[in-house]
Each structure stands twice: as C-alpha cells, then as structure tokens.
Amino acid sequence: MTSPRDDDPQGEPDGQEGRPRRGAQGPEAAGHRAHGASIRDVARLAGLSPGTASRVLSGSSYPVSDDARQRVEEAARALNYVTNSAARALVTGRSEIVGAIVHDITDPFFSGVVRGLQDAAVADGLVVLVGNDDRDAGKLEGYLTMLLSQKPTGVVLIGGQLRDPAATLPVAQAVQRLRDQGVPVVAVGRYELDIPHVTVDDVAAAECAVSHLVALGHRRIAFLGGPLNSTTVQDRYAGYSAALTHVGAPVDERLVIQTPLTLEGGSQAIARLIAAEAPFTAIFAATDEVAFGAISALRERGCRIPLDVSVVGFDDVVMAAHSDPPLTTIHVPARALGLAAWHLIARDESGAGAAPGASHLPFELVVRASTAPPSEVFKHEHAITVGGAGGEPAASPSESLTWTAGLDKPNGE
Amino acid sequence: MTSPRDDDPQGEPDGQEGRPRRGAQGPEAAGHRAHGASIRDVARLAGLSPGTASRVLSGSSYPVSDDARQRVEEAARALNYVTNSAARALVTGRSEIVGAIVHDITDPFFSGVVRGLQDAAVADGLVVLVGNDDRDAGKLEGYLTMLLSQKPTGVVLIGGQLRDPAATLPVAQAVQRLRDQGVPVVAVGRYELDIPHVTVDDVAAAECAVSHLVALGHRRIAFLGGPLNSTTVQDRYAGYSAALTHVGAPVDERLVIQTPLTLEGGSQAIARLIAAEAPFTAIFAATDEVAFGAISALRERGCRIPLDVSVVGFDDVVMAAHSDPPLTTIHVPARALGLAAWHLIARDESGAGAAPGASHLPFELVVRASTAPPSEVFKHEHAITVGGAGGEPAASPSESLTWTAGLDKPNGE
DNA sequence: TTGAAAGCGGTACCAT
DNA sequence: ATGGTACCGCTTTCAA
Numbered sequence: 001m002t003s004p005r006d007d008d009p010q011g012e013p014d015g016q017e018g019r020p021r022r023g024a025q026g027p028e029a030a031g032h033r034a035h036g037a038s039i040r041d042v043a044r045l046a047g048l049s050p051g052t053a054s055r056v057l058s059g060s061s062y063p064v065s066d067d068a069r070q071r072v073e074e075a076a077r078a079l080n081y082v083t084n085s086a087a088r089a090l091v092t093g094r095s096e097i098v099g100a101i102v103h104d105i106t107d108p109f110f111s112g113v114v115r116g117l118q119d120a121a122v123a124d125g126l127v128v129l130v131g132n133d134d135r136d137a138g139k140l141e142g143y144l145t146m147l148l149s150q151k152p153t154g155v156v157l158i159g160g161q162l163r164d165p166a167a168t169l170p171v172a173q174a175v176q177r178l179r180d181q182g183v184p185v186v187a188v189g190r191y192e193l194d195i196p197h198v199t200v201d202d203v204a205a206a207e208c209a210v211s212h213l214v215a216l217g218h219r220r221i222a223f224l225g226g227p228l229n230s231t232t233v234q235d236r237y238a239g240y241s242a243a244l245t246h247v248g249a250p251v252d253e254r255l256v257i258q259t260p261l262t263l264e265g266g267s268q269a270i271a272r273l274i275a276a277e278a279p280f281t282a283i284f285a286a287t288d289e290v291a292f293g294a295i296s297a298l299r300e301r302g303c304r305i306p307l308d309v310s311v312v313g314f315d316d317v318v319m320a321a322h323s324d325p326p327l328t329t330i331h332v333p334a335r336a337l338g339l340a341a342w343h344l345i346a347r348d349e350s351g352a353g354a355a356p357g358a359s360h361l362p363f364e365l366v367v368r369a370s371t372a373p374p375s376e377v378f379k380h381e382h383a384i385t386v387g388g389a390g391g392e393p394a395a396s397p398s399e400s401l402t403w404t405a406g407l408d409k410p411n412g413e
Numbered sequence: 414m415t416s417p418r419d420d421d422p423q424g425e426p427d428g429q430e431g432r433p434r435r436g437a438q439g440p441e442a443a444g445h446r447a448h449g450a451s452i453r454d455v456a457r458l459a460g461l462s463p464g465t466a467s468r469v470l471s472g473s474s475y476p477v478s479d480d481a482r483q484r485v486e487e488a489a490r491a492l493n494y495v496t497n498s499a500a501r502a503l504v505t506g507r508s509e510i511v512g513a514i515v516h517d518i519t520d521p522f523f524s525g526v527v528r529g530l531q532d533a534a535v536a537d538g539l540v541v542l543v544g545n546d547d548r549d550a551g552k553l554e555g556y557l558t559m560l561l562s563q564k565p566t567g568v569v570l571i572g573g574q575l576r577d578p579a580a581t582l583p584v585a586q587a588v589q590r591l592r593d594q595g596v597p598v599v600a601v602g603r604y605e606l607d608i609p610h611v612t613v614d615d616v617a618a619a620e621c622a623v624s625h626l627v628a629l630g631h632r633r634i635a636f637l638g639g640p641l642n643s644t645t646v647q648d649r650y651a652g653y654s655a656a657l658t659h660v661g662a663p664v665d666e667r668l669v670i671q672t673p674l675t676l677e678g679g680s681q682a683i684a685r686l687i688a689a690e691a692p693f694t695a696i697f698a699a700t701d702e703v704a705f706g707a708i709s710a711l712r713e714r715g716c717r718i719p720l721d722v723s724v725v726g727f728d729d730v731v732m733a734a735h736s737d738p739p740l741t742t743i744h745v746p747a748r749a750l751g752l753a754a755w756h757l758i759a760r761d762e763s764g765a766g767a768a769p770g771a772s773h774l775p776f777e778l779v780v781r782a783s784t785a786p787p788s789e790v791f792k793h794e795h796a797i798t799v800g801g802a803g804g805e806p807a808a809s810p811s812e813s814l815t816w817t818a819g820l821d822k823p824n825g826e
Numbered sequence: 827t828t829g830a831a832a833g834c835g836g837t838a839c840c841a842t
Numbered sequence: 843a844t845g846g847t848a849c850c851g852c853t854t855t856c857a858a
Contacts, residue, residue, distance in 0.1 A: 035506065036561075036594060038835055049845045054837055062838090065843060080590070085562045086502035087835035090850050093448065095499055097542070105543075106528050106731075111519045118518070118545060127559055129510070130518075130543045132531060146540055148449075149498045177493070181449060263735045296735035318519075322676045322709035324737035451851055462829045467853055475854095478827060500851035503834050829858080834851105842845080 037079035046075040057083065089151060094182075098345065099129045099147040099155040101140060107261075107289065108317040109334055113158050113188050116338025124346070126153055135159075135230075137167035144174035148181065154345030156338075157187040157195065160232030168192065184348035186355060188337045190231050196348075196355035198340040200363040202232060205330045206239025208365050209312045210284050211246070212328070217373045218282040218310060219249045224269045224294055225286025226258025233261075236286045236314060254278035261286060266293020274301070281309060281374035288313035288320050288329055295323070295370070306372035316366055326368035333361050450492035458488035470496065502564060507595075511758065512542045512560040512568040514553060520674075520702065521730040522747055526571050526601050529751025537759070539566055548572075548643075550580035557587035561594065567758030569751075570600040570608065573645030581605065597761035601750045603644050609761075609769060611753040613776040615645060618743045619652025621778050622725045623697050624659070625741070630786045631695040631723060632662045637682045637707055638699025639671025646674075649699045649727060667691035674699060679706020687714070694722060694787035701726035701733050701742055708736070708783070719785035729779055739781035746774050 043053035048068055055062045056072040064072075075081075089095035098121050102110040118128045129147065133140035140157075147155055155178060161168070172193050175185050187197035213221050223240050225233045241251050254276040259269040266285060270293075273280065285291035291313030295305055305311055305325055313320060313329035320327040344355040456466040461481055468475045469485040488494075502508035511534050515523040531541045542560065546553035553570075560568055568591060574581070585606050588598050600610035626634050636653050638646050654664050667689040672682040679698060683706075686693065698704035704726030708718055718724055718738055726733060726742035733740040753774060761767055 035834090036590075039837095040835080050836080051838075051846075052844055054835095055844090058837075060837085063843060068843080082558065082590075083562045084503070084564070084835050086499045086508060086564065087850090088837075089499035090497070090503050090835080090852085091837045093850075104528070105518065105531070106521070106524045108519070108521065111524045114543070115517070115519050115545065118543070122544065122556075125559075127542050127544065127563070129540045130527070130531070131535065131540065132528065143535075145495065146535075146538075149495045150540070151497070151499060177449075177495075263731055267735070292732065292735050296737070296739075299737060318676055319705065319732060322680070322705050324709070324712060326709075448850090452853095453851080463852080464830075464854075465828060467851095468828095471853070473853085476827065481828080497851050500834090501853075503836090503851080504853045506834075827858105830856090832853105832855085834853090837848105837850090839848085840846085842843100 037081045038084070039081070041079055042072060042075045042081050045079060046071040048072060057081070058088070093151060094153055095151050096126045097129055097150055097152045098126050098342070099131070099143075099150070099152045100158060101131050101133055101143055101156070102158045103135045104132050105130060108319065109287070109289075109315045109332070110158055112317070112334030113338040113341075116335030117156055117158075117342055118338070119335070120339045120342035124342075135162065137162070137164065137171050141170045141174045144171070144178060148174070148177055148183075151181060152183060153349060154342075155183060155185045156341045156345070157185065157190060158338075158341075159189055160230045161190045161192050162227065163192065163229040163231060163234070184345050184354070186341050186344040186348075188341050192231060194357070196344055196357055198337055198344060198359050198361060200330075200332050200337075201360050202235035203239040203242070205332075205363040205365075206236040206284070206314070207243045207246075208239070208363075209314065209328075209330050210240045210243035212365055212367065213282045213284065213310060213312060213371060214243055214247050214249075216282075216310065216371060219244075219247070220252070220255065220278075220280045221282045221284055222255040222257065222273055222280045223251075223284050223286070224257050224259055224266060224273070224290050225261055226265075228256075228258055233286050236284075240284050252278055255280055259290065261290055263289050263293035263296070266290035266295075267297040268293075270294050270297035270301070282371070283309060283311045285311065285313050288315045288317045288327060291327055291329070291370075292319070292323060295327075306370050307375060310371040310374070312371060316364075320366075321368070323370075325370045328368045328371040329366055331364040331366050333363075336361055449497075450494045451497070452494070454492055455485060455488045455494050458492060459484040461485060470494070471501070506564060507566055508564050509539045510542055510563055510565045511539050511755070512544070512556075512563070512565045513571060514544050514546055514556055514569070515571045516548045517545050518543060521732065522700070522702075522728045522745070523571055525730070525747030526751040526754075529748030530569055530571075530755055531751070532748070533752045533755035537755075548575065550575070550577070550584050554583045554587045557584070557591060561587070561590055561596075564594060565596055566762060567755075568596060568598045569754045569758070570598065570603060571751075571754075572602055573643045574603045574605050575640065576605065576642040576644065576647070597758050597767070599754050599757040599761075601754050605644060607770070609757055609767065609771070611750055611757065611772050611774060613743075613745050613750075614773050615648035616652040616655070618745075618776040618778075619649040619697070619727070620656045620659075621652070621776075622727065622741075622743050623653045623656035625778055625780065626695045626697065626723060626725060626784065627656055627660050627662075629695075629723065629784060632657075632660070633665070633668065633691075633693045634695045634697055635668040635670065635686055635693045636664075636697050636699070637670050637672055637679060637686070637703050638674055639678075641669075641671055646699050653697050665691055668693055672703065674703055676702050676706035676709070679703035679708075680710040681706075683707050683710035683714070695784070696722060696724045698724065698726050701728045701730045701740060704740055704742070704783075705732070705736060708740075719783050720788060723784040723787070725784060729777075733779075734781070736783075738783045741781045741784040742779055744777040744779050746776075749774055 039053050040050050043050045052068055053072045055064050056069050100114055100117055105111055121128050131143040175193055178185050185195055187195045189199040190197055228234055228237055244251055255278055257269040257273050259265040283294055285294055291311050295311055303309055313327045316329045316331035320329050348355055452466050453463050456463045465481055466485045468477050469482050513527055513530055518524055534541050544556040591598050598608055600608045602612040603610055641647055641650055657664055668691055670682040670686050672678040696707055698707055704724050708724055716722055726740045729742045729744035733742050
C-alpha cells in the first residue's frame, strides 16, 4: 500500500477523494470510527469551497450569494451534516456551552433557577453544563477548573456563598482565570468577589416576611437557617433582625437556630429550638424547605399550624401552595432569575460591556394559611397542646403583596 | 514545505515568556484573546517535546520516564496549564461530556437521578449537560441533535417515554445517529427503542403498593396519573390493575384519572374524580407529586387523610417523609439509578460490550401515615365530613418492605 | 523512551 | 462573492 512517490514521505494519499473517512452513508459501518460528514464534504457536494460552506453553516454575517447559500444548505441536508462543535470551539476559542453551578440540583429552588437558565440558553442554541458544589468551596473551585478547560460562553454561580476568606481565595482565583480567558462569570443571589449578579433583595424580603408576622401580633419569632456567614442567610437574618428592631423587639439569641437549608435541617432545628426553652409563637424559616421540615417536626409534637405557631418560609417553591397548611412565604422568581443570569452573560458577550454589579428582581409576600395571630394562651416547649382561639388563618385564595422597592437597581449594593 | 513554525504573521511572539497572557492581573484591554498556556509551552519549559508532554498530561498509558513525567507535571503546574478540551475532543473524536435529558429538572425525582449521574460522572472527570424535553418528542429530538454535535461520551435519557410511534420515529433516528458515531445511549426508566436501561420494576412496585391498600381492606381504589401511554404510567397502571384483579375487584374506569404527573395534576385529578361520582376509599397516585397535589385538593374539601381516604404515592421523594401526613409510597432509589446509568455507559465505553437490555434496582414499600383501613362509614363526593373510626394510621417510624423479586435481572424484560 | 510532524474539522484571513 | 489555506491545541503514528 505504501508506495512513496518521490515527494511523498509519509505516503499520505489524501489527494481529494482518498479520505479514509466514512462518506455520508455508511451502510456497513464495520469500522468503529464512524465519523459524520465534514464541512469539506458538504462543500464538495455543493461545488463550493469549505470557506463558503462555513460562512453559510455557521450563520456568519459574511455576504454569500443566495445561490451558494441554497446549495450549501441542500448539500448539508443531504449529507445529514452536523457541526463538530469541538472543531468550532477550538478555532473560535469559545464553546457553545454555559456552565451552571448550584449547591445541589436536588433543591427545588435551585432547579427552578437552572430551568430558567436552560430555557434561555437553549433558545439561543447553547447547552448547559450543571454541576453541584454542596456549598463546598473546594468542589466549587474544582468544577470551575473543569469549566475552564471547556472555554464556555459563560458561567453562572447559583446560590449564596459562604463568607470565608480563606476558602474563598482559591475560588476567586479560579473565577479570575475564567475571566482572563474572556469567560463572563455571573451569579444568581450572591455578591461576593465582584461578580455581577441578579437576585432578589433578600434583606427587604426577609424584613417584609417578618413584618407580616409582627403585624399579626407576633414578637417572639424564631429564625431558622444557616450558616449565618452564608450571604443569603446573612441577608435574610438582617431583614429578620431589622423587622424586629423596628418594633422595639430585640432579637433573642436563643431563637436563632443555625441549621442546614434542607427539610432535615428544618426538622432538627425544631428539636434544638425547643431544647432552648425560649418561648416563641412564630417561625421565620430562611427557606421553604426549612419551613416544611420545621412544620413536620412541629406537628409530630402535636403543635398546630398556625394555631399554636405561625410559620413563614422563603422562595415559594411549587410545593408551598400544596403543603398543609399552605405556606405563607416570599415568592422569589426562580426561573426569571435564571433567565436574567443568561441575559447578563449575553450582554457581556455581545460586547455591550460587562454587566452591572447587581440587579434586583421583585419579590412578593404570598400570604397563605400558615400564619395567623398568636393565640392568647401562652405556650412553649412540649406544653403545646391547647392552642386557644388563635384567630382565623389568612383568607384563601392567598393574598399577595408585591414589593416594588429596590426594584431594578442597576448598580445597587 | 510550509513549516508550521516559521513565518508567523499573526503576531505570535513566542520567545519563552512573551505570551500576551495574564500576569495575575489582566490590565483590562491588553488584548481580546487571552489564551492560557498550551501544551507546547509546557513542553518547552520542561525541555521536552509536546508529544511527551501530552502523554503525561493526558494520563496516557504510554511509557514515559519518571524523570520526564515529573518535569512535565512541574512545568504544567508552574504555567497553570489547563487542557483545552475542544482540542482534545477534536482529535480523539470524543468529548468528556455526558448528556442527560430529563422531562423537567424541576421534578424532584428527576433531579435526584441527575444528581446521581453527576456524582458518578464527575468522579470520573466528566461533566454533565442537562436538558429538558417536557415530554415532547420534538424537543427531545432537538436536544439529541445538539448533543450529536458535542460528540459526548454518552447520553442518558431519564424518565418514561410516550408510546407514540409517529412521534417516536424521529427520536429513534436521532438516537441511531448518536450510535453511529459510537455514542452509547442509555436510559433510566424507559425501555422503548432498544435502549439499554436501568429501572425499578414498575409493574411489581405498583402492584405492591396497591396490594398494601387491598390488604388494609380497600377495594375502591382510584388511579391518578397519565397519560396512560407513557411507559412508566402504563406499567404502574398495569400493577394497579393486577393487584385489583388479584382479589377479584375489577377496575372501575371512572376511578382511573389521567392527569399530568405534577402537583397541579394531582389537584385537578381530584376535582375530576369527585365529578365522576364513583365512590372510593383510597388513591394510588403514579407519583408522589401527584399524591401531594391530590392530598392538598382533598383537604381543601374537608377530607381527612387517611381517615376518610388513604393515599399511596410512588418515588419516595424527600418531601414524602415530611408531608402531612407522611406519605406511604414506593421508594425508588433515584440517585442509584443515575449512578447505574453511568455504569452502563462506562461499561460500553470500556469495550466491555454494550450494556444489557434492562437491569432492575430494588424498590421498597415505605408505609407511613397516609394509609389506614377504610372507615366503616361509607362516603364519597362532598359528603365527606364525618370519617368514623377508621382505625389507626400506620405505626411510625415507618415500616418498610423491600421487594427483592425481580432484582438484578441482567437481561430481563 | 522520546521527537517530529501530520492532521482532527472548522474558521478567517488574504487574494482573486 | 469565493477560493485557497494557515492555523486553533492536542493526540498519535512513525522514526530515531
């Protein structure tokens, strides 16, 4: 086979037909490497050059005659041509991928954000890589590094971040490396590291939620969620604290329970709250999940919601409207946040300059049946048995209040 | 001729330090193409050839001296080298990406499966692309095509499939195209199209769940979930039907409500079920979500669970243990399924041959408090007010039964 | 065991 | 408007 002509050292045939590849239709795909048609195959069939074919197929704005365009498109269809994105990414230095990192895709709020991001990105022809960091800076950094090698169009960090300078440094460096490669990094709901981000005004929202309890007459309100050095939790705690301070009710440290933002976390928090032996008539949970967990634990102890204890959540996941009782909570537009994150990236990519430091989406207090005025009978700990006439649960269908303050602050902090 | 080294008009200084790259702080507009170090840079710094560097960096099994290996690794570290996966994918014809398609990542069961897949894939150094198809064959096909251009290491289809030959054909073709490129396609919980898959024995599990209700004395049991031509729903229906038939209780068509597998779907189903005016004492929901939705709608109508109506779900999502009442359901190992899907792909990739047609993971009936014997007082429709002494709710902590039948059938159908 | 060089499949620059 | 072609960064023969 190797018949080296004079100037053909490697005996590389290749002339113009000798490609050892599969031509369009390999009925007998005996070999294991069955590549599809390449852009050169398309060009050849269309009787044009690869350059022209590329200009058509890549949707370039470069001028191409209608005739050529049509022939290329037809040839591509005939050959079942599919762009090799690795090749494209190699030459353009950018892949049509956007990376998303959540703490845990299993969390209903995060999956909602991811869904919004996916819908937006897919509409623009990109795909979304999803990774979990379990709120671990090390995992986050590792994932960012994996993303670096993909040269994605953008990266979205979803969810709050722990304020831990030591752990944050490597993350900051990984983010910087991405940026050095021209990859925009944005966030949903966090604002450390100078990352442009979209979020809801957590402080105001939490204050709004707790003010609702205060308005109902509650003063001894517990805060469930942690850790407190998480940007998200910290802000919600700040709002909680503000609402209380506002009416001259100091925060009772014993009512602040730091617990993971999960169902389990919520349940465990109740045990600790009760062990603290500090009376309370209401609970503000940093997350709906925590609220559900708390409610379930409360109920196990014979406590009735909202007769004995009122509960407010945060996020308004779908389940909130279907739980027992339906949960009063802060509606956060999860999907819209994901969508907005994509816009942040797209704006950056389109050369419209880097995104602003922060932008806010409106939240809403949705009053359902888990909150009511405190009952007259004072109660705490296991002694919760009789609830007294605690007043009517909120009217249903749920009322809702949209909070417009702080909306669309383009560069707020 | 045309040595790729000399005449370098595109401004590639190249000396040994002159790369216009970052020096920890990119002075902003220094240039738009800030590439990282390439493998050639690493090789040069190590005083070796790119080939050798590649053999070290790509974890090739090719023999390399310890000395060389060490120098390459050090150089890579010094330069902060990160592999360009596009380049690697281009030459190897395979990217280190696995594609996952779910109906909706927002569904807690699917996100659990995805999480398992991610954990397994990430452990092997791959990343996961996640897309949603909303149970729409068109979207599914579109996503498969996008994946085709990525040349992923494997593709996982998650969730049941609608048995609709017309809509299925394009999907089958897209799957075939993937396979033609050597991309293994596997599934979690579906078994159409000859796709190797892992799942739980839905028929047996549903039969187990409904048998539990039957054993409690229920005969008029409603089935909630649809559409019935979904592989998953069909199987669960089959199990439901079998359990009933087994005790000589024929299926009452009026008690079979086809409804989307969502919270809303569950709620709406109740309205229709009641409108059907057929008495029932228990409900078997094809999904926990449906069960939650149903319970919420039932409660709105003043119906007590399980006093007036018993409810069984399917999946055992985390919430099932925290709902009111805690839900009796079939535990499906979501994460394990995702993990198993990855093993199916990995086995294929490792040349161990294509995966078997089907493999089953064990399920478990978890009895919690949403089921009890039917009350003596007969009731239906809005007349549900008095429940009578319906017997004790199931003991808590929940009992659980592991179903070992049909376990690990390597090639079962 | 290492080096040299040929591409993988696109894209984009430079002529034409 | 099109064609020719030099790369992108990496892996992988083939030679040494």
